[in-house]
Amino acid sequence: MSPLKISWKSLWSKPLSSALNIMLIAFGTGILTILLLASTQIGEKLDNNSKDIDLVVGAKGSPLQLILSSIYYIDFPTGNIPLKVAQELAHSPFVKRAVPLAQGDNYQGIRIVGTDSNFVRIYKLKTSTGKFWAADFEVTIGSAVAANQKLKIGDTFFGAHGLTGSSDIHKTHAYKVVGILTPQANVTDNLILTNISSVWKMHEDHEKEEAAEHHQDQHKHEDGETHHHESQRPDQTGHNEEKEITALLIQYRSPMSVVMFPRMVNQSTSLQAASPAMESTRLFSLIGVGVDTLQWFAALIMLIAAISVFVNLYNSLKERNYDLAIMRTLGASRAKLFCIVIFEGILLTLAGTIIGIILGHLVLQFIGTYQESSQARLNGLIFLKDEIYLFAAGLAIGIFAGIIPALxxxxxxxxxxxxxx
Amino acid sequence: MITIQSISHSYGSTHRIDFKDWEINNGEQWLLLGESGSGKTTLLHVLTGILKPTTGEVIMEGTSMYTLSSKELDQFRGRNIGIIFQRPHLIKSLTITENLTLAQSFANLPEDLKRVNEVLESLGIANKKNAYPSELSHGQLQRVSIARAVINKPALLIADEPTSSLDDKNAQAVLELLMQQSGLNQATLIVATHDKRVKDAFTNTYELK
Incomplete structure (x- = not known):
């Protein structure tokens, strides 16, 4: 009978205390697994989505908000910018490529984004079936949209005003699906793309309706959408003369632009320029504080688990002193007894680590299914190389807790x- | 053949016990008689290679036991000496069969279930082979501890106070089992006791004073 088997049997003879130790370790490892997976995935998503975009130009406000709304499609836009100014910036010699974005509507919580063919080029999009949007009210949808909303080519749907909610539907025009994108593993999987004039036309009609409605029922728009709606047309009388877009994504022509262009935007126009790289780093450092706290918390749990395994082994050793002495009289060497005791510690922590890692993945998958924002959905079924370190940590704790009793x-x-x- | 020569052991600097030389031939059955505190346990531990004496040597089958390394000595003990303790102490987390195969594997011998059955059979407890120690009575446990001591066919079988906590009838039964098993396995038997009841069964006596 091998020492390992003896340790195994010994653990099974006291199931409650073994289970408690395993649970403690599993809990700590589980939290660490979730943190590791979530922060890696969030980091990857942040990088993936802003990969080729050097700068975002939008209305003044929070730069982080501008990035969140124009690159990650999570927050509300900061406001609108005049098309004329945007076009001037797009033609600046510093700019290699400029992508206009017009947001304001959604379909079942999915943002409808008005843009042009530069968007296709900057994200290197391809269609799996159909074609890219061309005429007004034609849309090309992301792969996840097609799958989740069960939309296919030729289907039509009505967009709703605002970025969430479907209470205020634009019934005058229907969008028609003309293409579906290949999966990109970034935000474009969860967007509905159309041309800018579709978004404008949708709102021209909408505003006429609404102006009439406003006289009849003042109470209809008291929610958050109203606020955004107002910002979309700062001047009710002038909105027809001056067209507006939400933001402009910029790709630089040369490294020189990094220094010159943002300054130019901030000084010479009433707009603001925000760098996705900088804001992402800032955002991540904000999340990082929380992640750090949780990490310390998990480490503390692991420490408590290690002490608990130690106490468990130490106490059981007192009871088993005689057992071990008998084993020696039966011919077991000192080294064998050492192994028997330390294997018990390692078995406990390793079992805890494995259960913890599995638990972490399951919990993350569970969180992912119930997440509202489809843009930042977490996936629990991805395994990382770094998880091997969790194994190593589990092993180390087992050895650490077992070494004194084993000695x-x-x-x-x-x-x-x-x-x- | 086992001989002990000029053995003495000191506990601390004051308490010293001297043991007279002893020669035991193969197959003999000896009684080691002595009151508590007379050094009985000390001599047994010296004989079984558990306690290195301060002076003197123990020679068993031509091997001077205390010249072996710790690991070799453990191995030697596992193969050649079977020990029965006053209280039957088995590993609680293992079944009766596992307790016996444990003794085989600790002695670096292959696990031999046939031998396990044979020994349990000869002691009349074969029906308990898959039970755990906690399910057995005291008498049954005593038999299992005898089985464990003889499983590797040791040259020397040592029993430490095997009868002291038993009534007359059971003491007699255990003594008979020990004699029978030492005969069956051709082992030299040493029974250490202060129990005068068992005196008559032995012709050879080593007495501690």
Whole structure:
């Protein structure tokens, strides 16, 4: 019978305390697994989505908000910018490519984005079936949209005003699906793309309706959408003369632009320029504080688990002193006893680590299914190389907790133990 | 053949016990008689290679036991000496069969279930082979501990106070089992006791004073 089997049997003979130790370790490892997976995935998503975009130009406000709304499609836009100014910036010699964005509507919570063919080029999009949007009210949808909303080519749907909610539907025009994108593993999987004039036309009609409605029922728009709606047409009388878009994504022509262009935007126009790289880093450092706290918390749990395994082994050793002495009389060497005791610690922590890692993945998958924002959905079924470190940590804790009891077993004076009984 | 020569052991600097030389031939059955505190346990531990004496040597089958390394000595003990303790102490987390195969594997011998059955059979407890120690009575446990001591066919079988906590009838039964098993396995038997009841069964006596 191998020492490993003896340790295994010994653990099974006291299931409750073994289970408690395993649970503690599993809990700590589980939290660490979730943190590791979530922060890696969020980091990857942030990088993936802003990969080729050097700068975002939008209305003044929070730069982070501008980035969140124009690159990650999570927050509300900061406001609108005049098309004329945007076009001037797009033609600046510093700019290699400029992508206009017009947001304001959604379909079942999915943003409808008015843009042009530069968007296709900057994100290197391809269609899996159909074609890219061309005429007004034609849309090309992301792969996840097609799958989740069960939309296919030729289907039509009505957009709703605002970025969430479907209470205020634009019934005058229906969008028609003309293409579906290949999966990109970034935000475009969850967008509905159309041309800018569709978005404008949708709102021209909408505003006429609404102006009439406003006289009849003042109470209809008291929610958050109203606020955004107002910002979309700061001047009710002038909105027809001056067309507006939400933001402009910029790709630089040369490294020189990095220095010159943002300054130019901030000084010479009433707009603001925000760098996705900088804001993402800032955002991540904000999340990072929370992640750090949780990490310390998990480490603390692991420490408590290690102490608990230690106490468990140490106490059981007192009871098993005689057992171990008998084993020596049966011919087991000191080294064998050392192994038997330390294997118990390692088995406990390794079992805890494995259960913890599995648990972490399951919980993350569970969180992912119930997440509202489809843009930042977490996936629990991805395994990372770094998880091997969690294994190593589990092993180390087992050795750490088992080493003192194991050494005691190694050093014990069996004659003394046996003559006491 | 086992001989002990000029053995003495000191506990601390004051308490010293001297043991007279002893020669035991193969197959003999000896009684080691002595009151508590007379050094009985000390001599047994010295004999079984558990306690290194301060002076003197123990020679068993031509091997001077205390010249072996710790690991070799453990191995030697596992193969050649079977020990029965006053209280039957088995590993609680293992079944009776596992307790016996444990003794085989600790002695670096292959696990032999046939031998396990044979020994349990000869002691009349074969029906308990898959039970755990906690399910057995004291008498049954005593038999299992005898089985464990003889499983590797040791040259020397040592029993430490095997009868002291038993009534007359059971003491007699255990003594008979020990004699029978030492005969069956061709082992030299040493029974250490202060129990005068068992005196008559032995012709050879080593007495501690």
């Amino acid at each position: 005691q077993a190694y050093r014990s004076n069996i004659s003394k133990i046996l003559s006491k009984n």
